Structures are given as C-alpha cells and as structure tokens.
Amino acid sequence: MDAFFSLMHGFDVLLTPVNLGYMVVGILFGVLLGFLPGVGGANGIAILLPLTFSMSPTTAIIMLAAIYWGALFGGCISAILFNIPGEPWSVATTFDGHPLAKMGRAGEALTASLSSSFIGALFATIMLTFLAPIVANFALDFGPPEYFSVYLLTFCSFVGMGRQSPFKVISSMMFGFAFASVGTDEITGGLRLTFGTETLLTGFHFLIAVIGLFGIGEILVTIEKGLQFEGRSAKINPFVVWQTWKKLPKFWVTIIRGTAVGIWLGVTPGGATPASFMSYGLAKRFSRNGAKFGTGELEGVVAPETAAHAAGTSALLPMLTLGIPGSPTAAVLLGGLLIWGLQPGPLLFVEQPDFVWGLIASIYLGNLVGLAIVLSTVPLWASIMRIPFSIIAPIIIVVCAIGSYTLSNAPADLIFMVMFGGIGYLFKKLDYPLAPMVLAIVLGGRAESSFRQSMIGSQGDLSVFWSNGLVGSITLLSMIMLFWPLISMGISSLMVRLRGGGLKPAE
C-alpha cells in the first residue's frame, strides 16, 4: 500500500505543466529517433542528454525516459511499413508486420503492435511500482562483496544468455572494462593507461562510446546496403483501431507469455532485443496458428512487441534499485543520474522520492500518451520516412557529433566518436555483442571499486564472495551463468547419447 501512496505522490510531481510539456517533447523526439534507422533509444538519449544539464533532475529524467518510450513505439512503425527495423528490438516485428502491411492491413498491424507494446509496458510498470521499493529496501544492507557479486552476475549473464560466441562476448566485455580503466584511478587517485597524453587524463566517457557504437556504427552498417525505402501506406482510423482492439483479447496467452519473458529478460541484463525474439519464437512454437507465422499473423506482431516493451520498462528496476542497468538504454539513463549529481542505488528511494516516483508515474502516463500520439500521427512519421537517406544520414551524423561534443566540450571526443563508430561497425558485422561492452564501460569503475573494497575488507581473501548465504548464492549463480555454454553443451551431448546418438537434439 505504501507503494500506492508513493505513486500518487509521483503523479503529483509529474502533473505540472513543465514536466508534462517535456514529457510530450520527449515522446515526439523518441518516436522520431526510434523509427529512423541509425539512431535508437540508447544513442538518442545520449545525444540529447546535454540538453538536460540546465533542468531539474526530475524534469530531465522524465523527458529522457519519455524518449525511451517514444523510441520503443517508433521502432515498429518503420518495421511494419518499410520492413526496416528502426531498432534492433523491432526486427522480430517485421516478420509478420510487413506481410500484413503488404496485404493492406498495415493499420491493423500498427494498432496491434502499438497496443500490445502498451500492455507489456503497463504490466512491467506495475511490477516495477510494487517490487522496486522492496528490492531497494533489501539492498540497503548490501556491502561491497554483495555489490561485486551482483556485478559479476550481470556480466556473467551476458555469457550465459547471449547467442554469440562466449569468447566474443567476453572479449567485447573486457575491452569495455579496459576502456573504463583509462584515466584516474578512483581509489589511489593515480593515473593509469594514459600513455603520457593529456587527452586521456579524464578517460573515455561511456556516452561517447554509446553514440559511436550504436549511432555511427549503425549508420555505417545501414549505408552499406545503399538504403532504398519502399514503404506501404497506412490507413489508420478509429474504426480500424476499434476492430483490432476487439481481436486482441484472443491473444491473451501470447500477451501474458510475452510480458513474462520481457520482464525476466529486462530485469536480468538480456534487454529488449533477445526478449522480442524469444517471445516470437515461443509464440510460433505454442500458438495454434504457429505454422502460419511469418505470412502475416497478427499474433506474430503482438508477441515480440509485448516482450520488447515489457523488457525495456523492467530494465529500470535494477537500474533504480541497485544502480545496475538492465539494458544499454537504461545504462545511458544511469549515466544521466550520475551527471545530475544523483547516486543511483537503494538510497535513491529514501533520499530522492520525488525523483523516483515522478519517474515511475511518468512511465504510466508516458506510455498512455505515447500510444495516443503515435496512433494518431502514423501518416506524419511515414511521410518523414520518405525523405531520402542521403539527406537523413548526414543530419544524423551531425547530431551525433553535437551530442558527443556537448557532453564535456572536448574536441577529442569527436575523434573518439568516429573511432567507436569504426569499432561498432566491425563488431556488429562480426557478431561481437555491443551491450556487454557498453555496460562494462559504464559499470567498470564501480565494479572495480566494489571488488577492491571487498579485498581490502577481507585482506585479499577471495572467499569473502562465499562468506554468507546471499553473497554465496549470487556468486554461485554467476558461475553457472558463466559456464552455461559448457553446461548446455554437456546436457545436449548427454541427450544425444541417451537417444542413441546420431540424432541432433531439437533446439
């Protein structure tokens, strides 16, 4: 019940003209960024972060979070109408969304995907409202060993749950940690890895990495194919919306499953993209219409969208309560918190209730307003999409450059942005995952200091990470995650042997 009253207080904070105004601005920016290929939630928020330096933190987070919701909504417009996923998490939406658009049912597909996104987000937000205060309260007693074990779990989960080669996952992650170590050592105050240059004194700012890896890298990957947009027109009117809404309750199983998958992968650092694929895959396997998936099934649009939005929203739970973001976009929001001078973690709920509950209230309202705005403005976005890429691309690059520069007014950051763009391009094409690298750059310093503080406390005894039931079970879980590729290989070879060999186990 406490959570309920806090939420009401949050609405109190949110319902001022300034906050509401910036929320709508944020949603519009977000939809724009979300449906343009090459800019997405994470790097869009990174670019616009400097604009919030002069705002109060509460207004700032409301606007930035609104960009996130807008981007989640926007991704599916280009996916359905143009078969171009504006965001990685809308890739699975194209499988059935675009065939529907080709059949002239774009309005239905859009309504279904936007509405199911909304439902996914709503459930995740309710979960967040009631679970976050409990987790935060629980985490108040965490010491350095507990924190380090949670960091360990976060990073090991990438290995266990990633589909990429575990070696590549770890390489990418460690590369991120190496970037994070450059500059001043937080504990001794000494310099390291600066190689005698002044530009490296302050280290690499992770937002530059985000803009480079996700923005510039994505542009390079996109331009390779010399984008030709071939769009379908969308006829969307209240009648179509109403007709589609009447069909949605039929898919309640898919919706619940998608939400559950999304919440699970959002809280653990899986993120929206794997969640959308997993939900689509599960729906395909278990639905009665599963065989028709890929030819234009409404259910095939509902499944990934619910999961993506639920994951995107629940990624805020570990970010707010533990200071550990569940997705790159949540990581960027966390970076914002640090810049505005707030310390993420369980104390946030005690010390900054306006901020936390204003944000949570804005998720409810932001998604509702977002749904209304996007549903009523689809044709407008579709027409922007018809602007040729040779105009859009240089503008995106210019905006990325501005975002990088304004972060700390350092010209060298522009060079670093291009460098990270190159890394992002190569890594994307070679299946190195980018999320672990970004999270390592964000959390590197904190993970390192929690490790070193634990070591100082225990006089160098590693058994401190098994010293009590809580820390021990988190560490054990991390180890299972880390060695999951080996464990699952063992299980599947055992299965083969049990079946008499020769047969490949069904995946």
Add this chain to the structure above:
Amino acid sequence: MYAVRKELGCLESHEFRAMAEGSSNEDPVDGVVSNRTVNLAVSLTLMAVASVVMISSYRLGAGWAKDVGPDSGYFPFYVSLIMFVTSGATLLQHLFSRRPDGKGSFIARGELVMVLQVLIPMTIFVVLSIYVGIYISMTLFIGFFMMWHGRYPIYKTIPVALAVPVALFAIFEVWFLVPLPKGPFEAWLGY
C-alpha cells in the same frame, strides 16, 4: 526467412543468423575480403591491445599494495589477460574452423565503396569542426553529401544545408543554452 534477412541487410546480423539457422552467408561473389580474414585481423588487434594494457598495468603494479589493497594496475591487468585469452580462442577457432560460414564475404566491393563514401567525409567533417567550428563544417558536409550521394541539384541542396545549422543553432545555443564548437566565422558574427 533467408529472404527477409537478405532484404534487411546486415542490421543485427546475428539475430538473423539465429532465426535463419543453417543458411550460409552471402555468396563470396565480388567479395573484397572474407569474413575469416577480418575475424582473424580483429582478434589479433584485440590481442595486441590487451598486451599493451597488460604491460602498462604490470608496470603500474598489478599486485597487492600495502594499505591500498589491490594496486592500480590489478584490475586492468587481469581484465586484459582475460581479453587476451578469449581473443586468442576466437583466433584459433577461426584459424582451424571448417565451418562453411567462415568463408563468406565480409564486404562486397560496392558495399565497401558505400561505407568509405560515408566514413571519409565524416572524418573530414569531424576534424574540420574542431578547427573551423561545427556550423561551417556541417553546412559543407550536408551540402557535399546531398550533391554527391543523392545527386541533388544545387538549388535544392543549399536550403537544406543552410536550414539545418540555423535550426540547430536555435535549439542548442538559444533554447537550451548549450554552446557548440565555433570558429573564426562565428566570432566574426559576434558569438
């Protein structure tokens, strides 16, 4: 599924690979360099980076320091050690792998040209904006991009190339009071 993947190009290629399992990579027609070569080159580079970090952190002290606990170089040293090992594993995997997808082409000639056509002007734009300010260089960059890439006539190019900097100036410098890099031209205008 494969058709979808081809249509969509390389956006999140691993996602498609997971969905369209079993399908091989693009045909090696007109390929400039194979996936295998690039994979080898990248893992070698990562190993080199890891070595540099290891040496540098070792010199800094990667052991136990009195009163400080693990020394400054401890964390980066072990991080880069792990990176060296895993990149080495990737290297060996691609060196001895007989999987067919390794032979696929990393990039076709036409694609490489497209990428370089963006990468080179972008680098020039970024370097130029450090010296002459971002407004001038973005005008040139957008103008160049539209005329050369999009083959727009000059009377369509100039309005866009001028409108974008003016709009960004209004948003950043006037509305949100965030200064952008400026050069002699802006100083002459009084900013």
